[in-house]
Amino acid sequence: MPIQVGTNIVSVAIPVGTVPVGSAEITQGNDSALIASFGPDGAGNWVDRIQASTAGGTAQAIVFVIDAA
Numbered sequence: 001m002p003i004q005v006g007t008n009i010v011s012v013a014i015p016v017g018t019v020p021v022g023s024a025e026i027t028q029g030n031d032s033a034l035i036a037s038f039g040p041d042g043a044g045n046w047v048d049r050i051q052a053s054t055a056g057g058t059a060q061a062i063v064f065v066i067d068a069a
Helices: none
Strands: 006-013 018-028 034-040 045-052 058-067
Touching: 006 058, 018 034, 034 058, 045 058
Parallel strands: none
Antiparallel strands: 006 045, 018 058, 034 045
């Protein structure tokens, strides 16, 4: 996802039947980007909010899950 100035939201679907246990956020090509918050959004997605003061670069998110059973 391209990083824009301000708040950037990167969302990853949490697979059904799993429980999220953490995440990894990757930003590349933008030294101003920082992770503002992360966690489940209550709608089945893992959401990362990335703040940036300049545009450019990319962001990715990965969610780590375990089986709910």
